[in-house]
Amino acid sequence: MAGLSGIIEIVPPAEKGAAWTVTDMREEWKLSNDGIAVDGETGEIVDRVDHADWPLAAKLSAWLIQLHMGTLFGWINQLVLGVIALGLLVVILLGYRVWWKRRRFLAAAQWRRTRPGLLAGTIVFLLAYSVMAPMFGISLVAFLVLDAVIKNVATRKSKSE
Structure with missing residues (x-):
């Protein structure tokens, strides 16, 4: 036609x-x-x-x-996107693992030495990005709450021993 x-x-x-x-x-x-x-x-x-x-x-x-x-090159395009998604998941999980291991070795005093401007800028950026990408903000808050709960339980456990 x-x-x-x-x-x-x-x-x-x-x-x-x-x-x-x-x-x-x-x-x-x-x-x-x-x-x-x-x-x-x-x-x-x-x-x-x-x-x-x-x-x-x-x-x-x-x-x-x-x-x-994933519609431009058919199943090949979808396969490549799937591999990229899995790779991103692995990188994210490995990043959390590295952070978790390192976090145990850092003293609380070292976190207090963070420059206030850098900390404020990071918080502003994270808040702005969370408005644009709400699922990011929700998962970030959930992760921070879970981390605080785990840290609190570990602190109470070490004090009771």
């Missing part, structure tokens, strides 16, 4: 007398998505938007979204 290929999406007009839109759907291994506007009464193509005419930034955005969603 008018140079469109593969799966297409046909959307009726929002207002009477407006054109119908017909666009290529995003599919695996397909780097271009063209679209046309069709007059519903005459069936004539009244407008056309070819992917080749898109600005480079728009093309890159579309491709990166598809790549990020």
Whole structure:
């Protein structure tokens, strides 16, 4: 249909007398998505938007979204994203492990020597980022609460012995 290929999406007009839109759907291994506007009464193509005419930034955005969603290169794309996700999980867990081991050896006095400006900046950054990414903030608070509880239990246990 008018140079469109593969799966297409046909959307009726929002207002009477407006054109119908017909666009290529995003599919695996397909780097271009063209679209046309069709007059519903005459069936004539009244407008056309070819992917080749898109600005480079728009093309890159579309491709990166598809790549990020795992739809650009099919199962291969999804496999690579899965490996990256597992790698990130391993790095995160190893980071927590290193922090946990090191934390036991640091004296409380060393934490007090942290520069106030650096500490304040870190807290402001973490609060701002937590507003933009609430799940990060929730998990950070949960981690800090859990750490405080474990530290409190360990302190009480060592005092009772």
